[in-house]
Amino acid sequence: MADRTVSSLPQSIDETLALLETGGYVADRALATVLFLSLRMKRPLFLEGEAGVGKTEIAKVLASTLDRPLIRLQCYEGLDISSAVYEWNYAAQMIEIRLDEAAGNVDKSAIERNVFSEKFLIRRPVLQALSGEPGRAPVFLIDELxxxxxxxxxxxxxxxxxxxxxxPELGTIVAAEPPVVIITTNRTREIHDALKRRCLYHWVDYPTAERELEIVRRKVPAANERLSAEIVRYVQKLRDMDLFKLPGVAETIDWASALTEMDKLALDAETISDTIGVLLKYQDDIARIGAGEGRRILDEVKSELNAA
Structure with missing residues (x-):
């Protein structure tokens, strides 16, 4: 694939929508607008929302459609600089020192300069993201900050x-061109305002029924049309309930894929009971749906679609 340049970035909000659509991402105009501004202004995009609503997918689609490397920093408790930025290959350094000593090299300054050179540097995601080529800076995903x-x-x-x-051993490394930075958070804690001020912000909400149905059609094209419509309506109604963990779009897609693999053409109570673990991941939520509530929701879904 030919290298792209900065000029290949979308030049309008409509082009940004089309870019996302090319990558199979069904976005609303508000998301396309803030993404367009983030790309044009070279500002990080801070995406907040519940797990499974498609925040991470935005970075993946951008990397694919812009033909840029995707550098992903998966955050976790205890993440430190050696894991996120860089570290030295200590084993290789020790071997190099032994070889120098065996060769009679006693110049300690020269040995130190040698072992703390680029060839012994292990680049972690942050440093990789700052090392992109001009015109093809990577998409840097900082996931679940x-x-x-x-x-x-x-x-x-x-x-x-x-x-x-x-x-310290090499000096300051500056990006030739800032990467396209996407930061995601599931809001398990608040991120400091100082970091948010450097970003453009967007709350990624659960999609409307119409948009979610379009997502299912794109991601699970083999799914029966009636089945897809019932799945989306069923999930949308679950999100109106007081569950411990509401199903995200990712679970909707997984459920549609699972039922398609089972050659189902429509929802029924037995199938829901057998496959609810694809959709809900906590036993208390599953027990609540199994206690008659699931059948009531199914009856509502069938009634609404028959009346449509």
Whole structure:
């Protein structure tokens, strides 16, 4: 595939919508607008929302449609600089030192310069994201930032301010071109305002029934049309309930795929009971649906679609 340049970035909101659609992502205009502005202004895009609503997928689609590398930093509790930014290949350094000593090289300064050179540097996601080529800077996905602690968040704030990191042994490494930065959070904790101020913000909500049906059609094209409509309506009604974990779009797609694999053409109570674990992941939620509530929702879905 030919290299793309900065000019290949979408030049309007409509082009941004078309770009996402090319990648199979069904977006509303509000999301396309903030994404377009993020690309044009070279500002990180901060996406917040419930798990499974498609935040991570946006970065994947951007990387694919813009033909750029995707660098993913999966956040977790205890994430530190050595895992996120860089570390030295200590084993290779020790071997190099032994070889120098065996060869009679006693110049300690020269040995130190050698072992702390680029060839012994292990680039982790942050450093990889800052090492992109001009015109083809990577898409840098910082996924589930809320899982890290405030110390790492403060470090990241510094990186995103100037798109550079300092390695004591090598100096400061500055990005030739800022990466396209997508930050996601499931809001398990609040992210500090200082970081949010450097980003454009968008809340990714659950899709409307119409948009979710279109997503299912695109992601599970083999699914029966009636089955897809019933699945979407059923899931939409579940989201109106007080469940511990509401099903996301990812679960809707998984359920449609599972029922299609079973050659189902429509929902029925037995099938729902047998496959509800694809949709709901907590026993209390499953028990509630199994206690007559699931059949009531199914009857409502059938009635509404028959009347439509």
């Amino acid at each position: 809320d899982r890290t602690d405030e110390a790492f968040e403060a470090f990241l704030l510094e990186v995103l301010s100037d798109y550079q990191v300092t390695i």
